[in-house]
Amino acid sequence: MDNRLLEVSNLRVAFPVGNAMAEAVRGVSFGIDTGDAVGVLGESGSGKSVTALAILKLIPSTGRITEGSVRFAGRDLLSMSEANIRKLRGRDLSMVFQDPLTAFNPALRIGRQLLNVIRAHTSSSIQNARARALEVLDLVGLPDPARVMRAYPHELSGGMRQRALIGIALACNPKLLIADEPTTALDVTIQAQIVELFHKLRTELGLTLLYITHNLDLMAELCDRAIVMYAGNIVEEGSVTDLFQSPRHPYTRMLIDCVPRLEDARNRELTVIKGMPPPINATNRGCLFSPRCPSVIDRCRVDDPQEDFEGERRFACWNPRL
Amino acid sequence: MLEPTVVNGQILLKVQSLTKDFPIGGNVLSRIAGHTRVMRAVNEVSFTINRGEVVGLVGESGCGKSTSALMLLRLLNATSGKIHYRGKEITELQGAELTSFRRQVQMVFQDSHSALNPRKVVRRTLHEALRARYGRTPDLEEKAIELLRTTGLGVEILGRYPHELSGGQRQRIGIARAMAMEPEFIVADEPVSSLDVSLQAQIINVFQSLREERGLTMMLISHDLALVNFLCNRVLVMYAGEVVESGISEQVMKHAAHPYTQALIGAVPRGLAGRGQRTQALAGTSETLGKGCSFAPRCPVATQYCQEVAPKNKAISEGHTAACHLL
Amino acid sequence: MTLRRDMGNKQLLLLHSIASSRTGLLGLCLVSAMALMAVFAPWIAPYDPTQIDMLNRLQPPSLSHWMGTDLTGRDVFSRLIWGARPSLQVGILAVLIGLPGGFAVGLLAGFYRGTILEAILMRIVEIIAAVPLLIVAIAVVGVLGVKPMPLGPFMITNEVKIIVVLGFLYIPGLARVVFAVAASEATSDYIRARRIQGVGDFTLMVSDILPNCLSVVIVWGTLLTAGGVLAEAGLSFVGLGVQPPDASWGVMLSDARKFIFSGEWWLLLFPGLAISLTVIGLNLLGDALRDILDPRQYTGPRLD
Numbered sequence: 012m013d014n015r016l017l018e019v020s021n022l023r024v025a026f027p028v029g030n031a032m033a034e035a036v037r038g039v040s041f042g043i044d045t046g047d048a049v050g051v052l053g054e055s056g057s058g059k060s061v062t063a064l065a066i067l068k069l070i071p072s073t074g075r076i077t078e079g080s081v082r083f084a085g086r087d088l089l090s091m092s093e094a095n096i097r098k099l100r101g102r103d104l105s106m107v108f109q110d111p112l113t114a115f116n117p118a119l120r121i122g123r124q125l126l127n128v129i130r131a132h133t134s135s136s137i138q139n140a141r142a143r144a145l146e147v148l149d150l151v152g153l154p155d156p157a158r159v160m161r162a163y164p165h166e167l168s169g170g171m172r173q174r175a176l177i178g179i180a181l182a183c184n185p186k187l188l189i190a191d192e193p194t195t196a197l198d199v200t201i202q203a204q205i206v207e208l209f210h211k212l213r214t215e216l217g218l219t220l221l222y223i224t225h226n227l228d229l230m231a232e233l234c235d236r237a238i239v240m241y242a243g244n245i246v247e248e249g250s251v252t253d254l255f256q257s258p259r260h261p262y263t264r265m266l267i268d269c270v271p272r273l274e275d276a277r278n279r280e281l282t283v284i285k286g287m288p289p290p291i292n293a294t295n296r297g298c299l300f301s302p303r304c305p306s307v308i309d310r311c312r313v314d315d316p317q318e319d320f321e322g323e324r325r326f327a328c329w330n331p332r333l
Numbered sequence: 334m335l336e337p338t339v340v341n342g343q344i345l346l347k348v349q350s351l352t353k354d355f356p357i358g359g360n361v362l363s364r365i366a367g368h369t370r371v372m373r374a375v376n377e378v379s380f381t382i383n384r385g386e387v388v389g390l391v392g393e394s395g396c397g398k399s400t401s402a403l404m405l406l407r408l409l410n411a412t413s414g415k416i417h418y419r420g421k422e423i424t425e426l427q428g429a430e431l432t433s434f435r436r437q438v439q440m441v442f443q444d445s446h447s448a449l450n451p452r453k454v455v456r457r458t459l460h461e462a463l464r465a466r467y468g469r470t471p472d473l474e475e476k477a478i479e480l481l482r483t484t485g486l487g488v489e490i491l492g493r494y495p496h497e498l499s500g501g502q503r504q505r506i507g508i509a510r511a512m513a514m515e516p517e518f519i520v521a522d523e524p525v526s527s528l529d530v531s532l533q534a535q536i537i538n539v540f541q542s543l544r545e546e547r548g549l550t551m552m553l554i555s556h557d558l559a560l561v562n563f564l565c566n567r568v569l570v571m572y573a574g575e576v577v578e579s580g581i582s583e584q585v586m587k588h589a590a591h592p593y594t595q596a597l598i599g600a601v602p603r604g605l606a607g608r609g610q611r612t613q614a615l616a617g618t619s620e621t622l623g624k625g626c627s628f629a630p631r632c633p634v635a636t637q638y639c640q641e642v643a644p645k646n647k648a649i650s651e652g653h654t655a656a657c658h659l660l
Numbered sequence: 661m662t663l664r665r666d667m668g669n670k671q672l673l674l675l676h677s678i679a680s681s682r683t684g685l686l687g688l689c690l691v692s693a694m695a696l697m698a699v700f701a702p703w704i705a706p707y708d709p710t711q712i713d714m715l716n717r718l719q720p721p722s723l724s725h726w727m728g729t730d731l732t733g734r735d736v737f738s739r740l741i742w743g744a745r746p747s748l749q750v751g752i753l754a755v756l757i758g759l760p761g762g763f764a765v766g767l768l769a770g771f772y773r774g775t776i777l778e779a780i781l782m783r784i785v786e787i788i789a790a791v792p793l794l795i796v797a798i799a800v801v802g803v804l805g806v807k808p809m810p811l812g813p814f815m816i817t818n819e820v821k822i823i824v825v826l827g828f829l830y831i832p833g834l835a836r837v838v839f840a841v842a843a844s845e846a847t848s849d850y851i852r853a854r855r856i857q858g859v860g861d862f863t864l865m866v867s868d869i870l871p872n873c874l875s876v877v878i879v880w881g882t883l884l885t886a887g888g889v890l891a892e893a894g895l896s897f898v899g900l901g902v903q904p905p906d907a908s909w910g911v912m913l914s915d916a917r918k919f920i921f922s923g924e925w926w927l928l929l930f931p932g933l934a935i936s937l938t939v940i941g942l943n944l945l946g947d948a949l950r951d952i953l954d955p956r957q958y959t960g961p962r963l964d
Contacts, residue, residue, distance in 0.1 A: 054529040168618045198393035199556060203600035203614035225530055228602035255605050269534035271563035273586055273601055281563070283538055284531040287499055361779040408852050432858040439856060447848035452871040458850075465857035510853060 014044040016187055016219055017066070022079035024058070024065050026291065033292030035061045035074070037243035043187065048213055048220040050234035050251070052227060052266070056288045058243040059223050063189050067106055068096050084186060102132040105185035109192040111172035115164035121175050122160030125182060132183045143182065151178040152208055170201035174208065181212070188212075189221045194229070202229070209233055227267060231255060236323075239263050242289050242299040249324035259319075259326040259333070261306045298329070306330045344420075345518060345550050346382040346405070351375055351414035353400055374400045376574040376627075377414070379646075382518075387544065387551045389565035389582070391558060391597075397574040398554045402520045405552075406440050407431065418518075436466065439511035443523040444504045449495040455481075455506055456491040462513035480509040483546075484539050501532035508539055522554045537564065558601050562586050567652075570594045573627035576646065580653030590655040592632050626658070634659060677952045684948025690941025694934075698744035707735035709742040710905040718919075721926055728926035730915055739907035740930055746819050746901070746908040747938065750826065751888030755834075755881045757827025762834025766873070767865045769835065770842025782839070789832035793891055796825055797900045806903050819892075822901055826891055830884055837880045841873045875953035882946035886939045893935050909935050 024036040036058040043049050053059040064070045066081050068088060081088040083104060088096060100106075108114045116124060122144060129140040141160075148156035151174040164172055173193060180188055190209070194202040210233060212218045224230050230237055231251045239247040239260065247260040258264040268282035286303040293299060301311040308330045316327040352375055359369035375397040382388050390398045403409035405416060407423065416423050423434055442448045449458060459477040467476070478488055484505040495503055504524060511519055521540065525533040537560070543549055555561050561568055562582050570578040570591065578591040589595045596615040617631040625640040626632070632639065636658070644656045678684040697704065706726075713733030721728045727736035769781040800821055808817045845851065846869065854864055895901035896910025904911060909931040916927035 054531060170618065199558070200393060200596060200600045200615045201618075203602075204616065206602070207614045226602065227530075228604035228607070231604040232602050232607040251608075252605060266531065269531055271537075271559045272604070273559045273562055273598065274603075274606070275563070277563060277583065279563075281534050281537060283534045285535070287501065287532070288529075361774060361776065364774070365776060403852075406852075406856055408855060435856050435858045440853070442849040442853065445849060447845075448850060448853070450848075450850045450868055450872075453868075461854070461859075462857055465859060507853075514857060 014046075015042050016045045016047075016084060017043040017221070018080075018082040019062070019066065020080045020082075022062065022065060022081065023077045024061050024070060024074055025077050026071075026074045028292045031292065032075070032077075033290075034077075034243055035291055036065065038079070039240070039243075039245055040079075041238050041245065041248065043219060043221060045186070045219055046217055047236065048222065048234040050230035050237035051221065051223040051240060052225065052230055052237050053223075053240035054225050054288065056242060056291065057240040059240050060191050062240075063106065063191050063221065063223055066189065067100055067104060068093075069100075069106075098132070101128050101180075101185075102183040103186045105180040105183075105188050107173075107177050107180045107188065107190040107193045110196050111169060111176050112164065114176055115172065117164055119163075120160065121162055121164065121167070125160070125175075125179050128179050129182050147178045147182045148175065150181065150212075151175070152204070153178070168201075169197050170204060173197060173201075173205055177205075177208065177212075181216075181218075185218075187219045187221065189223070191223045192225070195224075195226075206233055227255075227270065228272070239266070242293065243291075244299065244327065246300065246328070247324075247326040249326075253324055257332075259321070259324070259331040260328050261304050261330075261332065262300050263326075264332060265305075298327075306332070343384045344381050345384045345386075345418070346552075347415075347417040348381070348401075348405070349379050349415045349417075351378045351401060351404060351416065352412045353397075353404060353409065354412045374574055375404070375411075378571075378574070378576050380569055380576060380579060382550060382552060384517075384550055385548060386567060387553060387565045389561035389568040390552060390554045390571060391556065391561045391568055392571035393556055393597075395573075396571040398571050399522055401571075402440065402522050402552070402554055405520060406438055407434070408440075436514055437516055438518045438520070439514050439516035441504075441507050441511050441519060441521040441524050444500050444507065444527045448507050449503055451495050453494075454491070455493055455495075455498075458506065458510060459491075459513060462510045466514045476513075480513055481505075483512065483543065484509045485535070499532075500528050501535060504528060504532075504536050505539060508536075508543070512543065516549070518550045518552070520552045520554065523556070524553070525560070526555065526557065533560075540564070558586070558597060570597070575627060575656065577628065577657070578653075578655040579646070580649075584650070584653050588653075590649050590653070590660055591628075591657050592634055592659075593628050594655070596631075596633075626656075674952065678945070678948050681948050681951065683944045684952075687941045687944025687946075687948055690937050691945055694744050694748060694938045694941065697741050698748050701741045701745060705735075705738035705741045707738040709734060709739040709907045711735075718924055718927075720924075727930045728924075730912070730927055731919070734907075736912070736926060736930055739912055740909070740934055743907040743909045743912060743931065743934070744938075746896070746906070747889045747892050747910075747935070748885075750819065750823050750892035750901075751885035751942075753823045754826035754830055754888045754891075755884045757824060758830030758834050758884070759877070759881070761828070761831040763838055763870070763873070763877070765831060765835040766838025767842050767869060770839040770844075771846045771861065771865050771869065773843045773846060781835075785832040785835050788829065791829060793826065793829055794895075794898075796829065797822065797895055800825055801900050806900070818901060818903055822892060822895055826888055830888075833884060834877065834880060837876050838873045841876055842869050845869050845872050875949075878953065879946050879950040882942050882949060886942035886946070889935060889938050889942070 020040050022036055022039045023034055025032040025034045039062055051059045061070060065076055066088065070076070076089060125144045126140050129135060129143055135143065144160060145156045148159050153159050153171060153174050159167065159171070159175060167175065194205050197205065206229065209220065213220060222230060222234055234251055236249065237251050237254055238245050239262065241262050247254065247258065247263045254263060255267060258267060265282050265284045269284055271281060284303055289299050297312040297314055298316045301307045304311065310329045316329055318325050318327045319331065352373070354371040354373050356364040356369040357372050363369050378401055390401065392398045400409065404411045411424055418434060418438065426434055456477060459480055460473050463473050463476050477491065481488065481490055486502065486505050490502065525536050528536060544551060553561060553565055565582055567580065568582045568585050569576050570585070570593065572593045578585060578589065578594045585594060586598060589598055600614060615631055625642055626635065626644050629635040629639040639658055644658045646654045646656045647660065648654050649660060678688050711734060713729065715733065716729050717731055717733040719725055719729040725735050725737065727740060730736055730739065765781050765785060769778045772778050804821060806818050808815045851864055851868060854868060892901055892908065893910035893913065896908045897914045899914065902908035902911050912931040913928065919927050
């Protein structure tokens with residue numbers, strides 16, 4: 012427990028939909044130890060991005076964190092003042108977003124935006140800040156860092172922009188980096204470059220990583236443990252190996268099987284998850300996955316699934332695959 | 334999954350040296366006069382598609398695959414080159430002949446906010462498509478319901494606006510709209526990339542059942558190699574506006590000849606099997622030199638010769654070609 | 661709030677939405693009040709607006725003349741009511757005249773973006789946009805005079821001349837707004853899908869793109885109507901618009917010019933207020949319409 016860097020307990024986040032509040036995150040709890048690489052796997056509507064934003068207290072103003080706690084390095088983030096949490100953001104706790112183009116201010120050069128972050132959080136002199144900026148741009152594998160410093164965001168390619176964004180996130184040596192679908196907007200070959208970069212950052216810097224994605228194979232390459240989210244709940248958590256080789260929750264299993272893979276035989280049956288994810292304001296009793304679940308039993312439609320533990324794993328299912 | 338049956342190797346589509354240049358810079362007048370620099374988006378692309386096949390066109394953004402597709406459908410005019418559909422040259426078709434060609438070739442677009450007219454309910458979109466095909470027949474509504482059924486949607490969808498539908502539903506409508514024309518050849522441009530993973534499988538299924546029921550010939554454009562490998566029996570790999578490799582899917586995926594194809598395959602995440610083994614990811618971006626092989630700047634095995642002379646596609650084995658000097 | 665289909669037909673839905681925003685409701689009330697005033701003028705106005713009564717000139721507001729009398733004894737209140745007609749007529753009719761031109765130019769230019777046609781059309785639009793209303797008005801009146809002129813079976817009053825001039829000058833504003841939408845929709849995939857069904861350009865413009873332009877045109881049209889009210893007031897103020905003895909708010913202000921400093925405040929206040937409230941009401945209505953008509957077309961941000 013000494014190693015525990017982030018502890019999220021029973022987090023609930025709600026947004027207004029029509030005249031009522033609907034929960035995007037419905038009681039999520041998990042922890043990350045220093046040095047871990049934890050993946051959050053989920054599709055749209057699963058609540059994975061909202062969870063990440065809630066940790067940083069960056070959810071849109073219409074939303075509210077209605078319950079739960081987030082402890083980072085022993086400090087309670089949710090009760091912190093905005094001023095204090097601003098000191099943490101960008102320094103100890105950093106985030107990389109999906110779209111590198113909109114994450115940058117298009118009117119400022121990269122160098123200026125990088126220096127702004129460094130000088131906001133450290134008391135470095137301009138020379139030291141510049142040196143650190145160049146160092147960071149080199150660390151993320153950008154050739155000719157000096158040129159990148161002088162460039163505007165639109166002058167860089169997508170891959171380079173994403174690297175620069177990662178650089179800004181790393182500039183102040185964060186303890187935890189949250190990456191929300193950082194490669195979704197990029198080509199496959201560029202994606203591989205960025206994944207390689209993350210891998211290097213983990214091995215060389217010991218970076219603790221929370222990696223949010225909908226791409227299972229990508230997550231499996233990079234992370235050691237993963238949380239699977241569906242409709243605002245965590246349905247399964249475990250080591251990546253366990254999840255892939257022996258998933259307990261039917262959703263996890265079907266998610267793995269519904270994706271075509273290069274190594275597969277060409278005429279494999281593609282598992283199809285019929286139906287659609289529930290809307291954000293769904294209030295049915297019981298398991299929210301039950302309408303689509305092939306292993307559904309009567310209890311699933313009535314009682315909310317309770318968590319089962321199995322060593323390092325946990326899953327929430329009345330009829331798990333064993 | 335049934336292997337697509339190829340009807341006697343009958344060629345349905347034949348593309349020869351298809352090229353597209355876009356003018357850049359300048360103003361309206363200079364562009365029309367042709368006095369601006371050009372960007373070559375598609376460079377001398379040639380391939381054939383046989384009846385009954387599913388051919389994949391694979392490549393990353395900017396490689397020219399979507400531009401090529403638009404030219405096949407005459408949504409964009411080629412700068413040069415020939416396209417033969419059922420033996421007939423279609424690049425210059427006008428009027429009634431163009432209309433009759435339109436009936437046979439349709440396109441399914443990526444689900445974006447602009448794939449369906451946001452101001453029209455589904456019923457209107459489908460009725461219009463059916464009217465374009467059948468004229469003013471009295472049973473448009475029945476036909477529309479039937480179209481929805483073949484794509485797995487219920488009657489209640491008819492009265493909805495696109496923004497009231499999910500991405501998967503919108504994509505099915507797009508397929509239904511294309512099928513309203515009863516085409517024999519469908520080009521699907523990134524039909525599932527903007528959908529959730531679990532929904533992708535549903536749409537893939539819709540395509541497959543349509544193919545089996547109606548013997549459709551298909552061209553699938555995608556950046557997703559695994560998807561292309563799964564659905565297509567032949568694949569064309571594009572880079573910087575050119576076809577750099579082509580052949581039977583299994584052959585190309587397992588024995589890729591062109592360094593770019595190899596890099597592309599290597600970049601696909603492997604899941605558990607990819608842990609710990611880091612293949613050297615391809616560096617750089619797809620800017621080209623202007624002469625020589627367009628892949629040379631990024632190619633791990635490029636030689637001086639590669640940078641001077643552009644390679645031509647040559648046969649490596651039966652049905653398998655690649656454009657590389659080192660083969 | 662979300663628009664629900666079960667709430668009845670589209671017009672009622674729209675009204676409900678407007679009414680549920682406070683500013684929209686205020687705008688709607690103001691505009692409706694002015695419109696009703698204009699329509700029912702013959703029945704509401706207590707006096708004949710052109711009736712001179714020199715014995716009772718320049719009276720402050722009283723029980724018999726709620727807003728007082730002007731320099732020739734005419735009842736200000738009645739003139740105000742009757743004056744709503746030219747103001748609103750000019751505003752609305754000018755927009756209606758500019759609409760076909762604006763739509764046609766905007767649709768064509770947007771649809772054929774990047775071609776010579778667009779270049780020519782937009783240059784023409786720019787030229788018209790550069791023309792100042794006042795100069796043209798003076799020119800027209802200089803050539804045609806301010807008296808009503810017969811044209812076949814019709815009598816062209818000065819008001820009609822202003823409406824036509826203004827309508828023509830409104831074309832650029834409408835065209836630009838339509839152009840923006842048309843240009844962006846013309847490259848949509850759904851237009852491509854329609855093309856490969858064999859649909860021709862004209863049908864595409866009218867059946868597919870035009871409906872998408874309606875909401876911006878409605879909003880812009882509301883704002884242009886406000887501009888028209890002001891333009892009429894301005895032109896009438898300098899004598900180029902409605903001619904005496906007819907009443908219009910601009911004419912009333914013009915008559916009141918001499919009395920600014922001599923204490924007959926009612927001559928200025930009421931027409932001034934009428935113009936201001938009408939323009940404010942139209943602007944508020946336009947704002948409310950803009951909020952309702954545009955973003956609701958698309959779903960809100962997905963919550964992930």
